[in-house]
Amino acid sequence: MGQPHQGEAAGVEAGLASGPAAEAAGAKAGKPTLGVGMVGYAFMGAAHSQGWRTVGRVFDLPHSPVLAAVCGRDASAVRAMADQHGWAAAETDWRALIARDDVDLVDICTPGDSHAEIALAALAAGKHVLCEKPLANTVEEAEAMTEAAEAAFARGQVSMVGFNYRRLPATSFARKMVAEGRLGALRHVRVTYLQDWLVDPQFPLTWRLRKELAGSGALGDLGAHIVDLAQYLAGEPVVGVSALTETFVRERPLPGGVSSGLTAVSATNPRAGGVGTVTVDDAALFTGRFASGALASFEASRFATGRKNSLRIELNGERGSLAFDLERLNELSYHDHTEPGTHAGFRRILVTEPDHPYLEAWWPPGHGLGYEHTFTHQARDLVRAIAAGRRPEPSFADGLRVQRVLAAVEESAEKNSVYTPIAV
Numbered sequence: 001m002g003q004p005h006q007g008e009a010a011g012v013e014a015g016l017a018s019g020p021a022a023e024a025a026g027a028k029a030g031k032p033t034l035g036v037g038m039v040g041y042a043f044m045g046a047a048h049s050q051g052w053r054t055v056g057r058v059f060d061l062p063h064s065p066v067l068a069a070v071c072g073r074d075a076s077a078v079r080a081m082a083d084q085h086g087w088a089a090a091e092t093d094w095r096a097l098i099a100r101d102d103v104d105l106v107d108i109c110t111p112g113d114s115h116a117e118i119a120l121a122a123l124a125a126g127k128h129v130l131c132e133k134p135l136a137n138t139v140e141e142a143e144a145m146t147e148a149a150e151a152a153f154a155r156g157q158v159s160m161v162g163f164n165y166r167r168l169p170a171t172s173f174a175r176k177m178v179a180e181g182r183l184g185a186l187r188h189v190r191v192t193y194l195q196d197w198l199v200d201p202q203f204p205l206t207w208r209l210r211k212e213l214a215g216s217g218a219l220g221d222l223g224a225h226i227v228d229l230a231q232y233l234a235g236e237p238v239v240g241v242s243a244l245t246e247t248f249v250r251e252r253p254l255p256g257g258v259s260s261g262l263t264a265v266s267a268t269n270p271r272a273g274g275v276g277t278v279t280v281d282d283a284a285l286f287t288g289r290f291a292s293g294a295l296a297s298f299e300a301s302r303f304a305t306g307r308k309n310s311l312r313i314e315l316n317g318e319r320g321s322l323a324f325d326l327e328r329l330n331e332l333s334y335h336d337h338t339e340p341g342t343h344a345g346f347r348r349i350l351v352t353e354p355d356h357p358y359l360e361a362w363w364p365p366g367h368g369l370g371y372e373h374t375f376t377h378q379a380r381d382l383v384r385a386i387a388a389g390r391r392p393e394p395s396f397a398d399g400l401r402v403q404r405v406l407a408a409v410e411e412s413a414e415k416n417s418v419y420t421p422i423a424v
Contacts, residue, residue: 031061034383035068035102037127039094039118040109041081044132045070048107048162049085051375058361059380062387071097094118098125105386108132111207112215116141119159123152128386129159130378134224134406135399137215142396142403149396160382160392161399163228165311167377169369170332172357173349174315174322175233177334183317186294189230191313193222194304198282204255205276217280219245219406222300222311227405228394229313230298233322236291238405240421243286243412248303251275286409291424321346330368 036052038045052065070087071094072078082090091097094114098106098121106122108115108131116136122129129149136142149159165171177183195218197203207213214220231237254274283301290296304310311326323333323346332349352365358377362369385392404422412420 034063037103038107044109051379055379164374167374170351184319188316189296194307198302205252211279219284243409245281245413
């Protein structure tokens with residue numbers, strides 16, 4: 001791992017970033033290095049960079065991650081990003097990044113239409129892979145990626161999907177409570193993920209609004225997160241759904257310039273004909289059934305006025321209930337139904353103790369973490385899985401399971417909400 005790259009003819013000249021220093025620090029500590037190459041450098045690229053840059057400084061890891069190279073099509077923009085976030089080199093062709101000798105792991109932060117091609121090439125080249133959610137744009141792509149990941153695991157490579165909300169101490173602790181039987185038999189799961197950044201009809205037609213690039217709209221962007229989180233916390237799969245989807249604004253101005261995160265500007269006056277068709281959903285609403293018979297409801301929308309990044313999930317069981325709200329991400333709300341009714345009720349659990357998940361390396365009790373820490377924890381879990389030679393979670397197989405639910409939602413919505421079973 002981590003051998004110096006001898007040629008960068010296909011890329012951008014390396015800058016004076018922190019990669020070599022990090023590699024030297026890793027060698028000094030007597031640990032092997034893990035060279036990370038990242039494809040994509042916008043919103044998720046910045047978030048993943050934060051995780052890779054921080055993880056080795058917070059947790060005691062078996063390998064020292066090195067930010068070897070980042071890739072993007074715009075040479076000046078990707079070089080600026082590399083300098084800002086600590087990547088040692090920049091590339092403009094993802095194939096060149098995969099071919100680098102100093103890249104052991106390929107981190108994919110691109111739109112969904114390129115996930116399969118990049119992941120399959122990286123696995124074939126002997127690299128470990130981290131792929132942002134949703135795993136792919138179609139079930140067929142996800143199946144091919146999962147099959148390749150299984151074959152690669154036999155060769156010592158691991159693959160993981162970036163469902164970062166699993167990596168919050170509160171959600172990880174909630175999973176532990178459910179697994180311990182604190183809720184008993186599960187009866188209900190209800191989960192919502194609401195944003196409002198598309199309410200303005202003049203927001204331009206960025207890649208997230210084009211099916212050929214994004215696969216789907218709020219369903220894949222937000223729905224993938226809540227389907228995975230619900231299945232993770234429940235510890236069982238969704239086996240069928242009945243769904244509605246809607247596109248509220250069907251035409252939007254074409255974009256002008258480069259979009260960043262969830263912001264963009266229009267290129268032209270829509271009255272002059274500079275508009276395009278929105279080909280994804282703006283919102284998805286569906287009910288579902290878990291394998292145990294528990295019932296679920298899901299809602300994902302980018303039109304929930306006043307909601308910026310509002311994710312909430314509640315699980316009700318025969319022995320109690322758990323609730324989590326991303327806007328209060330260091331807390332759980334728990335009701336123990338075995339207590340006498342005279343003093344039973346929901347109580348707040350502050351998830352900041354050193355024996356809560358991930359918190360042994362952070363701050364004293366009561367000092368909360370934030371969104372960015374999920375990517376540090378994601379990097380920690382992946383590095384440890386690589387060192388141990390075990391499958392990380394969520395695996396590509398977990399990503400495929402989510403993809404099948406998303407496909408069933410779309411099928412159900414196209415058939416006027418008919419109940420659609422999901423292969424498990």
